[in-house]
Amino acid sequence: MEWTTNTCSTIGNFKIPKAFRATKSFIPGLDEKTSTSLKFTVLNPMGRIWTMVAGGGASVIYADAVGDLGYASELGNYAEYSGAPNEEEVLQYARVVIDVRIN
Secondary structure (H helix, E strand, O other): OEEEOOOEEEEOOEEEEHHHOOOOOHHHHHHHOOOOEEEEEEOOOOOOEOOOEEOHHHHHHHHHHHHHOOOHHHEOEEEEEEOOOOHHHHHHHHHHHHHHHHO
């Protein structure tokens, strides 16, 4: 179940306070400031399958597998991170992916 209030966005029991929300344009800026690679592309905002895969090669294989299984039209995004991002970078990245999906 998904819903949004004035104070937070929620998927199940996971809440994202709006104070932490960012837009997908945040990722390119974060990518430029670090030696890691952070990529994010929205393919279908209404898609039911959203990913956040570590490693460029793994993310491509995963997206191909989703398509091969007949669910390419359900793939909401292409997202990958690699190059050993630190915990804070992964957290900020995950917040954007989730925020774009639920809003």
